[in-house]
Amino acid sequence: MIQQCPRRRCLAAFLILGILCATPAAAQRPAEVAAWSALMVTPIGALAPIAQDPHGLPVDASAWSLRYGRWNYDDEDVIHDTGGLTWSRGLAFRHLQLSVTGAYALIECPTCSYWLSGDITIRSPLSYRIYEDSATHLRTETGASIQLSLGGSRYRGREPANAQSLALTMPLDVAVPFGRTGAWRASLIPGIGFGRVATAGNTDAGVLPMLGGALAWSFNRSFSIDMGLQQVILRGGALQIGLGARWTR
Numbered sequence: 001m002i003q004q005c006p007r008r009r010c011l012a013a014f015l016i017l018g019i020l021c022a023t024p025a026a027a028q029r030p031a032e033v034a035a036w037s038a039l040m041v042t043p044i045g046a047l048a049p050i051a052q053d054p055h056g057l058p059v060d061a062s063a064w065s066l067r068y069g070r071w072n073y074d075d076e077d078v079i080h081d082t083g084g085l086t087w088s089r090g091l092a093f094r095h096l097q098l099s100v101t102g103a104y105a106l107i108e109c110p111t112c113s114y115w116l117s118g119d120i121t122i123r124s125p126l127s128y129r130i131y132e133d134s135a136t137h138l139r140t141e142t143g144a145s146i147q148l149s150l151g152g153s154r155y156r157g158r159e160p161a162n163a164q165s166l167a168l169t170m171p172l173d174v175a176v177p178f179g180r181t182g183a184w185r186a187s188l189i190p191g192i193g194f195g196r197v198a199t200a201g202n203t204d205a206g207v208l209p210m211l212g213g214a215l216a217w218s219f220n221r222s223f224s225i226d227m228g229l230q231q232v233i234l235r236g237g238a239l240q241i242g243l244g245a246r247w248t249r
Contacts, residue, residue: 028235031206036234038163038195039208040071042151043101043119045165045193046082048228048242051185051216054143054173055128056097057090062249064088067101069228069242077238078108097123105153113157119165121149126170141175147191160200167193167210178217185216185224193232209233214244222248 039045047069057063065086070079084103091098098121105115126144147169155161169191176184189212196205212230219225226244231237 030204032208032234034197034204035195035206035208036232036237038165038197039193039232041105041115041153041163042117042165043084043103044149044151044167045232046105047084047103048244049189049212049214049230050226050228050244050246051187051214052171052173054141054175056095056125057088059090059092061090063246065244065246067244069240071240072238074236074238080108081106095125115153115155117153119149119151121147123147139177143173145171147171163197165193165195167191181220183218187214
């Protein structure tokens with residue numbers, strides 16, 4: 001079984017070209033630091049990605065994901081923790097998938113407070129294929145999608161600050177059955193992110209490439225546990241790691 005969306009191939013090609021051409025600069029510019037900071041205080045960068053089903057959510061099906069991410073600015077920085085809850089829904093229109101996330105980021109320093117953030121994501125399928133071994137009857141599913149995320153965050157400390165982020169990613173997903181009802185799922189998620197940070201009297205914005213991945217163990221069709229990694233690519237920037245649990249109904 002093969003499903004493809006030829007009209008979206010140009011967008012996918014543009015995204016891949018942008019990722020391949022985007023390389024970290026020799027020194028950090030204010031726009032790059034602003035982009036990195038905005039992405040990391042919104043769910044787009046602060047929460048670890050989760051491995052999706054290659055075929056996406058069925059129409060009118062819903063999923064809840066409890067997610068945790070930990071990150072730091074560089075090797076000398078302490079760990080900052082972010083927790084979030086994501087609701088996803090499969091839509092009938094063009095088999096789109098809608099996701100809404102709310103998150104809480106705790107910045108670890110003596111005088112720091114926390115960020116409240118959220119994002120909205122639309123996922124559109126590009127292709128879906130099933131490969132079945134005639135001898136073992138092992139069924140492998142693969143899929144590719146385009147994903148657009150819009151995020152925002154507000155700092156709750158004494159000094160006012162807010163951040164906005166936008167990311168275009170292309171999840172590449174694979175699923176292999178495990179046992180009678182379980183499955184292993186894996187995702188590779190390249191992308192490009194825009195971030196803007198505004199503080200009292202200062203505003204900066206920029207664009208950076210991103211690369212993430214996730215591995216999930218699904219016990220049955222309803223529940224799975226994820227481990228994810230992600231890097232917003234900036235010279236000196238640290239790798240973000242996290243965990244997630246997902247329930248689908």
